[in-house]
Amino acid sequence: MSVSRLTTIALLGLITVASIPCIMILHFRVGTFDLMESISQKAPHLLLGGPAVLRTVYSHFGPLDAQLTSLIRFFWPVVTGATPELSLFGVYMGGQLLSCLALVLIEGERKGNAWSPIGFPTFWATSWVFIPFGFVQPIHNLIHVLFSSQGRAKGEVDANAISANAKRIVLLPVSLTLGYIIPSFVICLPSPEVVSHHDRQGFLIAWQFFAIWTAISQFILTRLVSDNIINRLLGIGESPQRRAATALRYTYNFVLMVTVLTHSLILDTVLCHAFIPSYFPATIDQLHPLLVFQPISPFSNEKLEAFERGILSLLQYDTYFAGASSLIWALYLYSCVKPNATFAGLVGKATLFTVLFGPCGAALAVMKERDEAVFVDSTESDTPKKQN
Numbered sequence: 001m002s003v004s005r006l007t008t009i010a011l012l013g014l015i016t017v018a019s020i021p022c023i024m025i026l027h028f029r030v031g032t033f034d035l036m037e038s039i040s041q042k043a044p045h046l047l048l049g050g051p052a053v054l055r056t057v058y059s060h061f062g063p064l065d066a067q068l069t070s071l072i073r074f075f076w077p078v079v080t081g082a083t084p085e086l087s088l089f090g091v092y093m094g095g096q097l098l099s100c101l102a103l104v105l106i107e108g109e110r111k112g113n114a115w116s117p118i119g120f121p122t123f124w125a126t127s128w129v130f131i132p133f134g135f136v137q138p139i140h141n142l143i144h145v146l147f148s149s150q151g152r153a154k155g156e157v158d159a160n161a162i163s164a165n166a167k168r169i170v171l172l173p174v175s176l177t178l179g180y181i182i183p184s185f186v187i188c189l190p191s192p193e194v195v196s197h198h199d200r201q202g203f204l205i206a207w208q209f210f211a212i213w214t215a216i217s218q219f220i221l222t223r224l225v226s227d228n229i230i231n232r233l234l235g236i237g238e239s240p241q242r243r244a245a246t247a248l249r250y251t252y253n254f255v256l257m258v259t260v261l262t263h264s265l266i267l268d269t270v271l272c273h274a275f276i277p278s279y280f281p282a283t284i285d286q287l288h289p290l291l292v293f294q295p296i297s298p299f300s301n302e303k304l305e306a307f308e309r310g311i312l313s314l315l316q317y318d319t320y321f322a323g324a325s326s327l328i329w330a331l332y333l334y335s336c337v338k339p340n341a342t343f344a345g346l347v348g349k350a351t352l353f354t355v356l357f358g359p360c361g362a363a364l365a366v367m368k369e370r371d372e373a374v375f376v377d378s379t380e381s382d383t384p385k386k387q388n
Helices: 005-029 032-041 062-080 084-109 121-127 133-147 166-170 172-186 197-207 210-224 227-234 240-275 289-293 307-337 343-382
Strands: none
Touching: 005 032, 005 133, 005 307, 032 062, 032 307, 062 084, 062 197, 062 307, 084 121, 084 133, 084 166, 084 172, 084 210, 084 240, 084 289, 084 307, 084 343, 121 133, 121 210, 133 307, 166 172, 166 210, 166 227, 166 240, 172 197, 172 210, 172 240, 227 240, 240 289, 240 343, 307 343
């Protein structure tokens, strides 16, 4: 039995609404944002009370610089490692965000989404900088189900609608590496040992616009890389749909590989730290998995003493709401192709993939299976039957 479209719309709408009190209202109530603001109120504006002075000028345009400065106050403790549980979850979220970024970019490339709201992936991904990721992604998924033809088909999805320019898709892993993965490593370089505190804050601001850097990389690569190279990679003489299917497979596998590495690395580190402490120096405090992965209760009224705990909770809710909505959305689209799939089978698939890849990675893995099923069915229907 396929998942009901109305049920999917209701669930995505509920997740969108529920994200508001958990991600935004809660952190006004417990004082996260007030504590962050206090940093800029006290000269000489030291970050985390240490030697790093808060940089307040980037563009020399006051309103923009004020917004960018607030991003530094938020993300600085994530990358410094001063709060281990926050930095560990920051790495975990980085891998999950990559999967969601890939989902949004791939959907934007599909022929069936051209000139639709989903067809502008850079806009969606850039909005994550200024609007919580866990709020924007459910809206993206909800709009797709409401307005995309793919969200209304049952049992037979047009392979041409989910197809895309094979050259652009196969170059997407390189663009993601240049625009997102490498900048993510750069902001983790220690300061002042490798880069100055001042420069590191500049890199951290530049990282916020990873969607734009990815789009620029994609634009340049599609013009620099010759069609002959792409033809040899995807197969000369193959149909456009076969080429698109191969390109999508490459991209899905690359992103899932990076996601599973970060997912398993953080899980293994946290579990070993908690239950096999002999592997770690005695000077390092014990990290319980709940400390890394459990957010503040949305009903809490207790004021925080340090805003790092609030930042961690906000990032946790961001990841969980974005991941849950993307997984529900992907399962619904998968059920449109596989209407005979049982509810128990869908739940089992979601559980297995979440254990392997995390929530956002699970959504990407389900979408990969959906695409494979559509292209296989399309190929079989186009193959002429042999005459007896």
